[in-house]
Amino acid sequence: MEPSVSIIFIIVGAVVAISLFLYILPVNLWFTAQLSGVRINLLNLVLMRLRRVPPSLVVNAMITSTKAGLNITSNEIETHYLAGGHVNNVIKALISADKANIPLDFKLATAIDLAGRDVFEAVQLSVNPRVINTPPVAAVAKDGIQLIAKARVTVRANINQLVGGAGEETILARVGEGIVSTIGSSTSHKEVLENPDSISKVVLSKGLDSGTAFEILSIDIADIDIGENIGAKLQTDQAEADLKVANAKAEERRAIAVAFEQEMRAKAQDARAKVIEAEAQVPLAMAEAFRNGNLGIMDYYKMQNIQADTEMRGAIAKPGSSSGKTDKK
Structure with a gap:
């Protein structure tokens, strides 16, 4: 039992070693590239592994571009991949542009791809508006x-x-x-x-x-x-605005007129007060005249008669008075 177990471990170890060797040294991928007409050094494939670049991506892109008649080096593809670009998208765009006779080189295609635009979609949009x-x-x-x-x-x-x-x-x-x-x-x-x-x-x-x-x-x-x-x-809005302005100005003029009327009334009241005040001074003046002997009793009676006669004539002269109607008849 012990020799058989050792043989199994040896076989498993050999398989793992061979797999690891083929992973580090992708002979199958190199052989496929040679059959497809792509000349690439096996050492470059090993170095790609060390630079964390998938050799299969580079080789497949080179095979596709070579079959399409494009001259693209592995270094250009590897550089674009390390820059964060979409290698397959760029290769498809270059092939489509070449078939449609659209001038597009690898440098411009990678610049468009790295700028965030879909270069393959752009080429399609150039062909199909x-x-x-x-x-x-x-x-x-x-x-x-x-x-x-x-x-x-x-x-x-x-x-x-x-x-x-x-x-x-x-x-x-x-x-x-x-x-x-x-x-x-x-x-x-x-x-x-x-x-x-x-x-x-x-x-x-x-x-x-x-x-x-x-x-x-x-x-x-x-x-x-x-x-x-x-x-x-706009004309309707302007007319409404003009109407509002006219109403505002009319209201302003009305307010000024009302204020002026109130002012005139106040002045009239003030004038009446002055008249009443002046009339109140007449009896005082007459009394002073009596005391000083400048006015006699007969003069006073004559003045009373004249006032009564004046009031009577004014009453007769008023329209609609009874005396006036009698005279007309």
Whole structure:
């Protein structure tokens, strides 16, 4: 029993040793690369292990690129992997770009990939343009009528602008700005409804795709709806505002008039008080005249008669008095 157990341990140890040797020295992978026409040193595969780079990833990428006619070295692939890039995605993008005659080299592809963009999707977008639907854009023509337009923007990726270029949001914002500007410069909303393609021509002529990661191929107006009569609404609001201002000014003038009337009444009351005060001085003056001998009793009676006669004449002269009616008869 003891010799057989030792043999089993020896066999297991040999298998483990061989597996470990083949893992450190990937002969099968090297042999596959040689059969595929990829010239790579076996020592480089061992060093890849030590640098924590999967040799299978590098070899498979080199096999794929070599079969596609691309000249990419193992050092370039290894460097991109260590930089955190997606090697397989870059290789697929290079192959697609080469087949579609799109100028794209390994350096630009890795830069796009490391910038966070999907380089393979970008190449596909260059071959198959994408249609972007803009949200409803509201604008007002010079005649005050609001128009609500929707557009379809056909774009394709601009490979050379993918690094540092603006995205779809910028395209939508610029197209919306162009639509608002074009409708706003139109004399009448009827002109826009009759020729909606005029919006597309004006917007396209502005070069809205400059500095973006896309190239605008066409802008098509999908729908235009008539909104509110903004001009009439503004005039109505202005009229209401003017009415409020006029009412406020009228109320101010009325308040001034009321204040002036109250002031005049106060002055009249003050004048009456002064008259009453002056009349109160008459009896005192008469008494003083009697004491000083300047006024006699007969003079006083004559004055009383004159006052009575004056009051009688005033009563007769009043319209509607009984004496007046008798005289008329």
